[in-house]
Amino acid sequence: MAQLILNHLSKDFGTGRAAVCDVSLTVREGGFLALLGPSGCGKTTVLRMIAGFEQPTDGSIVLGERTLADASGALPPEKRNMAMVFQSYALWPHMTVAQNAGYPLKVRGVTGATWETRVREALSVVRLEEFAHRRPADLSGGQRQRVALARCLVTSPDVVLLDEPLANLDRHLKAAMEETFREFHARSGATMIYVTHDQGEAMALATDIAVMSEGRLMQVASPQEIYARPEGRIVGGLVGQGAILDLPLPDHDPRLVPWPTIEAAFRQTAGQSRPMLVRPEHVVSDPHGIMLQVISCVFEGERFALSLRTAGGQNLKAYSATAMESGLLRPFLIRQGWLL
Amino acid sequence: MPRLSANRSSQPVWLLPFVIIAVCLLSGLPLARLLYAGLRFSIEGRATGLFSEPSTWFAIRNTLTTAVGGMVISVLAGATFAFVITLTDVRAKGFFSFAFVLPMMIPPQVTALAWVQMSGPASPLLKTLGIAPPLGSPQPLYSLGGIALLLGVQHAPLVFLALKAGLASLPRDGVEAARLAGASPLRVFRDIILPLALPGLIAGAAIAFVSGVGNFGIPAILGIPASIFVLPTLIYSRLSSFGAGTFAEMSQLSMVIAVIAGLGLVIQQRALKGRDYRIIGLSGQNAAFSLGLWRLVAEVGFSLVLFFVLVAPLAALIASSLVPAYGVPLTPDTVSLDAFAEILFRQSVTLTAFANSLFLAGTTACGLLLFTVLTAYLLARRPGRLADTITGLIEIPYALPGIVLAVAFILLFAAPLPLVNVSIYGTIWIILIAYFSSFFAVSLKPVASAFLQLDPSLEEAARLSGAGFGRRMRDILVPLIAPAAGASVILVFLIACSELTVSALLWSAGTQTLGVAIFNLDDSGSSDLASALSVLVVVMVVLLMLMLEMLAKHLPRGVLPWRN
CATH class of the missing domain: 2.40.50.140 (Nucleic acid-binding proteins)
Structure with missing residues (x-):
């Protein structure tokens, strides 16, 4: 594991306005960064560039010693050793819970008893052992979310990406899942990047918050810092009441x-x-x-x-x-x- | 430091060139060859005799007459069914829809044969019922009117489906608002529903017209015995009497068909202009009108229509397959299964046809799937102008009348292949390649809509899990689109198995297909054997359709042509 550096990252989809413009930030190893901003501010594009689904038009992404992407090329997502919880959870409907969670292991060639043990471990962390043989369709929203988390847990990814993972859950479930994420972070020690438009979630979970607006990074700081000492009108208006x-x-x-x-x-x-x-x-x-x-x-x-x-x-x-x-x-x- | 690949998208580098080459070979090449030949022969002035012959002009006139007549019948029947079934409270809607669309899936030469067996002096059915006209009286269907009527029956489902798709998105609340505003049901129909349904109606009429122009099976069975030629049958007869100028004539006649079909589509575009009503509001259920007493009338009327266009012809076909000889009435004493035994066990011609059709249809259905899955994946992941062009190129050979496509392939493969110096003209392979080209669009549609419906994050999650392209295809994508792929295989098999138009021009001794065998048996006077073979084809069509019905709930919307 190593620190993740975004270096003057830009992305232009050719729409006339850059989706992401000159974003530079460093996520320290094992940090939990929340990318906070209103919808359309480019935070999801940043996340997708880190994952490798989009290639930056300018700037670079560096993880430890490795350059993951720059304007000339990008390491494909399958080679990045990252994991992601999607907003739609992205569980494969034709596989059981255990097969879903264990798929990254299967791709890495882990089979048999080792596979079973590691999948069971991962499912026990999210308390879904007894659901191992169910299909995703038989699960509730919160349970599906936890399967998606187990899938991130099963290998030891360098970076875990979360794309508005709580957007589809009701309030009570949100509180419970926030707790699960915190536990997950403490346990896995992975660097986590969490995209959200909900400042409450960002404050409660993250060790650092990066506020974005219209493709630009406005401020990066700890939750307390950003609440007490926001930089500029946009961050001031966005974070906290006031x-x-x-x-x-x-x-x-x-x-x-x-x-x-x-x-x-x-x-x-x-x-x-x-x-x-x-x-x-x-x-x-x-x-x-x-x-x-x-x-x-x-x-x-x-x-x-x-x-x-x-x-x-x-x-x-x-x-x-x-x-x-x-x-x-x-x-x-x-x-x-x-x-x- | 690991090597960075410049390929940021999810597709491997070979995918796009592979798809483009496949599409160019299957669609671009034959179309270009046809266009080139047609233009060259026209410029060089060869086969100019063609347009000074009255028979050419008769054929053009006949084509237009039958296609327009058929279109009118299709629109009247198809629109009535569509309006009543979607807008009123008639019962058994599912049954009526399925039964009304069935004629579309029955091969046209079988439809024609069945109708011939139903009417006319030799009809075993009428003889059995004792109501046959006296021997020697003319067969009323061997006429322009007969051809138009059957084209109408064959293509009415196309109008029905086009209109039904439009009506299904008609918002119920719009109709209810009009009624609250004080409009009577008839007024609502005239002021609200009809204008909104017009684009679907125009589109349906255009498809019916173009299909009528290109239809070969019906005018072949009904027209050739009475020496009434339309353009497709004229091309066929020119090829049969092969001469020096044949290729030039055929390519020019094909161009005429293509131009007429194209004109139909241009008129449609004109008529549709400014009628793009985006429907806003909830479009849900829309059984907005209760018919009251008229409901029974409508149901009885529908049943009668279905009896005459579906039950009676098929009964006549079965009756003809069970009598021992032409013109004998069907009684308990005369019934025999000889015809079936003959075609299934004795006649080598029909046995070869079975083998050929099963081979062609099976290979086309399964072989195309490989191209289809990769193409559909590419189209879904890489939308844009290139994808539209590829889709267009794939759809042209299917939209083009089969006879035109067949001529294109004859021109393309008449000479031996370059480099290897082998000729595939006259072998089964030329039919196979033509089928690949013709049914690419049929095969693509279910798979493409399945890929479009798939949440892209399902594949992205697999990528982050470390799965490369092949792995993702095998573990994630193919299992998820499997039902649509199954539907694609069955659908192509269903259509290819009883196909006549393309194979009628491309077959030669030993490579006849089922469609050709039916046509030849009827042509040589063995109507009992032709009927028996047709019965088997219809049974197979219905069985395959039922198989697809069972798959239906796992399929994306709009995959099955008779459902929407």
Whole structure:
């Protein structure tokens, strides 16, 4: 196993706009990287280039010492020692669960008792031993997902790719499968790349998150880092809840802006305005704050979610333990903001 | 560092050249040869006598008359069946559909023979029932009207299927909305259904016309005895009386057929222009009209039609195969299985025909599958203009009237093959190659739709598992498309086994096929033997169709020509 390096990777399908443009990142050995972004941002194309289903138009993919692909050629997927969980699971309907999971071994020439043992091991990790002789058609969605995982587990792939694997599952199953993925990662030690548009999944699973938008890589960082210190408007808007305020803030300040600075900026009318991300948990009802109008108040179970509007007409989000009548003007304090 | 291959796609490098060479040899070469010959003979001015002979013009006129007449009958019958079966609540829809489409799968020369045995003074069936016209009265089917009628019967299923496919996508909610808007059922039919069904109707009419132009079996059985020639039978008779200018004449006559068929398709394109209604909305069930009392009328009417076009001719055919000699009525005393014993055990001509047809059909069906699977895979994985061109090249020989294709192969193989200096003209191999060319499209369709329906990630998962092309084919792809491949084999076998048009021009002593044997037996006056052979062919056709019916639920939609 080794680290996976994407080097100025680009892909143009000839549609006029590059699907992936100049993406460079390094996934450390044994890392769990989530590729996060809205649909059509090029994250699946990056994944398919890593797998070898698409050839990059520019740039290269390097795994350890091996160059897997560059603009002149690509190692075919069958020679890459990778595994993938597809969005549709891609189980072969004419094979049993055991045959599905054991196919990569069969191709590598493993047969007989060794094959049986290793397939049984893999199926036991995903708790599907007793389903070994069923067909995929007889399984539920979550069980099919686990067969697909077992197929990744059975050989020791250098890289495991996951293409929106939870997109077709319901909420309860998602939570259970997230746990299975975490276990799988811990157990296999493989480098994993996980494509998703769901930031909750990305935060919960990954050791690193790469945010993509319109074919470009916006930021790569750990979940905590990316939540606390997002780079730019797009990442700020994409990751976590929050609102972006445009305020006339001085640019020599540190990027974490405390309340007194924010309050001063509110009172100031002139000056270059700069975007600042405000998380809802940092907006609290406080008599010393500034007056904001409550636009709406929605009960979310554990708390109320508020939509607020400043005197300048900008929107903010906040949480509250108690209901507030909409239309009211109330004082709020913004504990901190993050300059994007 | 491992070698990087420049081949990023899933196909091995040899696949595309292999498919292109196969398609060029099977489709491109004969078509090019025909075109070249037709143009060259025209420019050199040879066989110009052809167009000063009245018989040529008679044949052209007869072809147009019978094809148009047949088309009108096909459209009337096919459209009535399609509208009633798809839009109303008649019962036994599955049965009616299957029975109505059956004539399409029965070889045309058998249909013609059966109808001849059903009508006319010598009909064993009419004699048995005591309603035969007096001996010496003319056989009414030996006429232009008779040919047109049978072309109509033979090709009505084509209109039925084309229209049914269009009507099946007609949204039920559209009809319901029109009725809520206050339109009477008749009004809905006129204002909503008919305009939406028109493209299917036009397409069906065009197919019926083109098939009528190229049909050989029906005008051969009905026209030749009465000296009524259409273009395909004229080509056949010219080849029989082989002379110096034969090749030139045949290629020019083929060009005329191709031009008439092409004109039919051009008119269709014109008529279809601006009628591409993309149907939006839910298209599900569409039994929108309840017929009330008329339902019984429709069911009885359908049964009567099926009786006359299917049951009665087949009964007549069976009756003719059971009488000991021509013109004898069928009674418990006269019934005999001699004809069957004769063709199955004694006549070497029919035995050879059986052997030839089974060999040709079996080899074509299985051999083509190898090309088909690889081509279908390539087309599914590499869509684009090249794939469209390949598909088009494969479809032309099938769409082209069989007689034209046969002439193309005669021209291509009349001279010995270059390099090896062996002539395959007059051997069974020329028929085999012509069958490969003609039935490539039939074989391809089921497999191609199976590949298109396959989730590409199934193959990608196998690639990541480490399986190379051959391995993936064997372990993943072929097992998954196996039902469609089976359907493809049976379908080609079914059509090739009773094929007449191509083999009628390409056979010679010892290489006759079943279709040729039936035609020759009837031509030489052994109608009892011809009927017995036809009965066996019909039985085989029905059995194979039933086999496909059983496969039907494992097949992609639209694979079986009589289902959609």
